[in-house]
Amino acid sequence: MPTKIALPPESEIIALLKARDEKGLRVLYDHYSAALYGVIFRIVLEKETAEDVLQESFIKIWNNVASYDSSKGRLYTWLLNIARNTAIDKTRSKNFRKESKVYSLEDFVYTVDKSHNHSTAIDHIGLKKFVDELKPEQKQLIDLLYFGGYTQSEAAEELKLPLGTVKTRVKAALIKLREILK
Amino acid sequence: MTNEEYISSGILETYALGAATPAEKLDVENMLSSSEEIRKALDLIQKDLEVYLTLHAIEPDERLKEKVLDAVKKDQASNPSIENGKIISLVKESNSTRLKNYAIAASLILVVSIAINFSQWRNGNSLKAEKLQQDTILSAEKTQKMFFASMMVSSQEKLDSAMEELKFIRNPMTQNIALNSMVKGHPMKATIYWDMKSMQVAVDPLTLPATASDEKYVLWAVIDGKAVNEGNFEMNANTGMLMMKVIPEAEAFAISLEKSGDIPVAEGPIYVMGKPSPTAP
Numbered sequence: 271m272p273t274k275i276a277l278p279p280e281s282e283i284i285a286l287l288k289a290r291d292e293k294g295l296r297v298l299y300d301h302y303s304a305a306l307y308g309v310i311f312r313i314v315l316e317k318e319t320a321e322d323v324l325q326e327s328f329i330k331i332w333n334n335v336a337s338y339d340s341s342k343g344r345l346y347t348w349l350l351n352i353a354r355n356t357a358i359d360k361t362r363s364k365n366f367r368k369e370s371k372v373y374s375l376e377d378f379v380y381t382v383d384k385s386h387n388h389s390t391a392i393d394h395i396g397l398k399k400f401v402d403e404l405k406p407e408q409k410q411l412i413d414l415l416y417f418g419g420y421t422q423s424e425a426a427e428e429l430k431l432p433l434g435t436v437k438t439r440v441k442a443a444l445i446k447l448r449e450i451l452k
Numbered sequence: 453m454t455n456e457e458y459i460s461s462g463i464l465e466t467y468a469l470g471a472a473t474p475a476e477k478l479d480v481e482n483m484l485s486s487s488e489e490i491r492k493a494l495d496l497i498q499k500d501l502e503v504y505l506t507l508h509a510i511e512p513d514e515r516l517k518e519k520v521l522d523a524v525k526k527d528q529a530s531n532p533s534i535e536n537g538k539i540i541s542l543v544k545e546s547n548s549t550r551l552k553n554y555a556i557a558a559s560l561i562l563v564v565s566i567a568i569n570f571s572q573w574r575n576g577n578s579l580k581a582e583k584l585q586q587d588t589i590l591s592a593e594k595t596q597k598m599f600f601a602s603m604m605v606s607s608q609e610k611l612d613s614a615m616e617e618l619k620f621i622r623n624p625m626t627q628n629i630a631l632n633s634m635v636k637g638h639p640m641k642a643t644i645y646w647d648m649k650s651m652q653v654a655v656d657p658l659t660l661p662a663t664a665s666d667e668k669y670v671l672w673a674v675i676d677g678k679a680v681n682e683g684n685f686e687m688n689a690n691t692g693m694l695m696m697k698v699i700p701e702a703e704a705f706a707i708s709l710e711k712s713g714d715i716p717v718a719e720g721p722i723y724v725m726g727k728p729s730p731t732a733p
Contacts, residue, residue: 292525295521295524296521299517299520299521303511303512303516303517303520304509304510304511304512305505305506305508305509307509307510307511307512308505308506308508308509308510309505309508311510312508320512321512321513321516324512324516324520325516325519325520325523325524328520328521328523328524329523329524329527330637330638331637332524332527332528333527333528334637334638334639337639342484343494343495343498344495344498344499344502346502347468347498347501347502348636348637350502350505351470351636351637352636352637354470355470355635355636355637356637359721412469412504415466415469415470415471416469416470416471416501416505419470420471421471421473422466422471422473425471437462437466438462440462440465440466440469440471441460441462441465443465444465444468444497444500444501447500447501447504448496448500451500451503
């Protein structure tokens with residue numbers, strides 16, 4: 271089963287964070303750092319930068335927790351999006367582009383698939399199952415949009431597909447995702 | 453479009469993947485607040501995505517934990533303006549720096565004058581001391597006068613522009629449109645004032661971050677689903693309300709950060725966005 275990680279109830283963590291309790295920060299780190307770091311690494315593809323971005327993300331989370339509204343969305347999604355957006359901002363910053371080589375689409379997809387071999391704390395079988403069951407073009411699209419920060423039109427351009435096809439494929443990919451998770 | 457059609461359109465998936473355009477994003481967020489059904493549908497998609505992303509988890513180095521937690525605490529200590537996560541806007545710096553410099557100069561000259569006086573008196577050179585003292589007092593007075601003059605000018609300038617702004621804002625034909633942050637985790641705000649009679653648009657960049665020397669904010673008006681460049685501006689500590697163009701119609705306004713102000717389509721990130729009310733003012 272891919273859903274192996276037991277997370278404490280979000281409401282508990284939110285209460286601790288809103289009270290700006292340092293314990294909350296530790297719980298947050300203990301439970302989410304691996305997931306956030308995984309997403310960040312997949313985007314910046316470099317250990318040192320990923321560590322910086324993780325730190326930056328936690329600072330943002332801590333400073334913005336008051337503006338988090340649980341009625342507007344899930345905490346875990348909120349956290350993942352902060353990590354993802356901070357990482358994408360980093361890849362778009364001048365210094366990053368200067369210091370690192372520019373990845374082509376092929377590089378990106380290749381590295382993403384390669385980095386599955388990276389030591390992960392979580393169930394490999396789950397991910398393997400995904401990779402096997404999700405069509406390669408569906409996985410590629412989810413990864414391009416989420417990890418690559420592509421808009422749908424950018425993805426359409428890169429993949430040389432009509433925008434309409436990209437849109438249908440995104441929907442199909444997530445439907446497939448749900449089926450696999452069942 | 454019914455809720456069902458909206459849910460099956462694929463826009464929620466696009467939104468969850470962070471790939472929605474600013475206009476789509478705004479649309480989804482509006483729908484979320486008005487329909488519980490759509491909200492639940494998005495929740496399900498986000499849960500699926502959470503699981504997928506969790507599968508990519510990588511345990512960071514052990515040593516990173518204390519480093520990150522320390523950095524968070526240090527940042528909090530050095531950022532007293534961030535209290536309970538709310539960003540309290542700092543008082544905008546104005547000519548007060550110049551005023552402060554004059555004030556410091558004036559008091560320094562006085563101190564020097566007293567010091568010289570004292571040392572000359574100790575040396576028994578009282579005549580010379582008196583002359584020196586007079587000179588210093590004169591220059592202190594001069595500096596003080598400049599200080600007050602500059603204060604007056606800057607107050608008058610401030611008052612005039614404040615009156616202009618107030619007139620524009622208080623005009624019953626002016627509609628104000630809140631532009632909210634499009635960047636997750638960055639609670640930025642800006643306001644558009646739109647005179648529905650003259651169609652003149654003004655923008656108050658409220659809490660947008662300052663621009664670097666090679667950056668500009670571009671104001672976009674969304675007309676028939678297309679974003680049109682409506683002028684650009686820079687943002688620093690002194691930037692207040694800015695008069696922009698006359699814009700006859702717009703479905704939405706957005707501000708993006710760009711490398712150049714003169715571009716036909718947005719290239720940089722959209723920072724804030726908002727929709728005018730169809731019924732206002």
